[in-house]
Each structure stands twice: as structure tokens, then as C-alpha cells.
Amino acid sequence: DAGVIQSPRHEVTEMGQEVTLRCKPISGHDYLFWYRQTMMRGLELLIYFNNNVPIDDSGMPEDRFSAKMPNASFSTLKIQPSEPRDSAVYFCASSLGQGNLDYGYTFGSGTRLTVV
Amino acid sequence: RKEVEQDPGPFNVPEGATVAFNCTYSNSASQSFFWYRQDCRKEPKLLMSVYSSGNEDGRFTAQLNRASQYISLLIRDSKLSDSATYLCVVGNFNKFYFGSGTKLNVKP
Numbered sequence: 001d002a003g004v005i006q007s008p009r010h011e012v013t014e015m016g017q018e019v020t021l022r023c024k025p026i027s028g029h030d031y032l033f034w035y036r037q038t039m040m041r042g043l044e045l046l047i048y049f050n051n052n053v054p055i056d057d058s059g060m061p062e063d064r065f066s067a068k069m070p071n072a073s074f075s076t077l078k079i080q081p082s083e084p085r086d087s088a089v090y091f092c093a094s095s096l097g098q099g100n101l102d103y104g105y106t107f108g109s110g111t112r113l114t115v116v
Numbered sequence: 117r118k119e120v121e122q123d124p125g126p127f128n129v130p131e132g133a134t135v136a137f138n139c140t141y142s143n144s145a146s147q148s149f150f151w152y153r154q155d156c157r158k159e160p161k162l163l164m165s166v167y168s169s170g171n172e173d174g175r176f177t178a179q180l181n182r183a184s185q186y187i188s189l190l191i192r193d194s195k196l197s198d199s200a201t202y203l204c205v206v207g208n209f210n211k212f213y214f215g216s217g218t219k220l221n222v223k224p
Contacts, residue, residue, distance in 0.1 A: 042216035107159035
């Protein structure tokens with residue numbers, strides 16, 4: 001089991017550029033979550049999907065952020081245009097079934113985004 | 117007010133010490149409680165779930181106090197390898213709130 005795979009591991013981009021973060025969930029998991037972690041705000045849920053359908057995007061900060069899940073094995077989080085305050089670590093997580101935060105819930109290694 | 121609040125620390129303790137962290141939450145309807153551990157520049161990983169009656173896993177004991185809306189984590193006989201940030205997590209079905217974490221440094 002390869003776990004949740006995120007790419008890239010690190011991304012440095014200039015303000016105003018488009019950034020795309022990618023996530024491959026664990027095969028068979030039907031829930032996928034995108035989180036953002038900063039020193040100031042901690043770990044925040046941005047959006048989650050069930051069976052590829054977005055269920056709750058109330059955590060998405062603004063229209064510059066969008067997320068898609070075109071199939072069960074791939075999701076993207078896009079920021080356009082990026083701003084320095086978007087600098088954070090973005091985690092993807094997946095789970096099976098009800099999506100409780102227990103042993104069936106796995107985080108990826110994260111993408112460290114720096115916007116300069 | 118934040119959904120979940122934790123003392124950021126750091127807690128600096130010697131090996132073998134007992135250390136306890138608390139975490140308060142604002143939503144009295146919360147049903148699920150967890151402690152996660154996060155090492156520097158790594159992803160969070162589940163340490164243990166927290167059950168109403170309290171539960172223990174080796175050197176770790178978690179407690180829930182619904183009346184006062186807090187959960188606690190007790191670490192006995194702390195090891196160097198326990199050095200990490202401990203995240204409190206509270207929520208319900210798919211809506212979970214993470215605390216900002218409490219940093220623990222265990223010194224030789």
C-alpha cells in the first residue's frame with residue numbers, strides 16, 4: 001500500500017501564478033480531504049469529496065481556490081492567482097466509509113507551498 | 117472563538133517525566149475526539165482515539181470531560197522519541213477541527 005501520494009513535495013512560485021497541487025488517494029478509499037496547515041491557523045479543512053463528489057467546500061478560503069476530483073484515484077487543488085498569504089503546507093487525506101478520523105484515515109506527506 | 121484550543125507550549129521535560137496536555141473545545145455537540153501526533157515537517161498521524169470512559173494505550177492515557185468540554189493526554193515515562201507536536205482533534209461525521217498543537221520536547 002503506497003499510501004496517499006501528493007505532488008509536488010515542494011512548490012515555490014511567484015505571486016499571481018497558478019498553482020496546482022495533486023493527490024492520489026489510497027485505492028478503495030471513498031472519501032478525500034484537502035487540508036491547509038499554517039503556524040497561525042493550524043490545520044484547516046478546505047474541502048472534502050465522497051465518491052468523487054464535493055460534499056463540503058465551506059473551508060475554501062475564496063474564489064481563487066478550486067478543487068476537482070475527476071476520478072476515484074486523482075484530485076487537484078488549484079490556486080489562481082496565488083498570493084503570498086497562501087503559503088502553507090497543503091495535506092491531502094483519504095478514508096474508507098464514514099470518514100471517521102480513526103485508523104482508517106490517512107494523510108499524505110503534504111505539499112509545502114511558498115508564494116513569493 | 118476557535119473550535120479547539122490548545123496551549124502551544126513548548127513543554128520541555130526530562131526523560132522519564134510525566135507530562136499532561138489539555139485541549140478545550142467549544143461545540144458541546146461534538147462526538148468524536150482524537151489525539152494526533154505530528155513530527156517536524158511530517159504529516160499528522162493518529163496517536164489514539166479518546167473514548168468517553170477514558171482509555172489507555174501503553175504509556176499514553178486519554179480522558180474526556182464533556183461537562184467542562186476538554187480532553188487530556190497524559191504521557192508517562194516520556195521518551196526522547198515522544199518529542200513532537202500533539203494535535204487535539206474534535207468533531208463529528210467528516211467535520212473535524214484540529215487544534216494548533218502542543219509542542220513537546222523531551223530532553224536527555
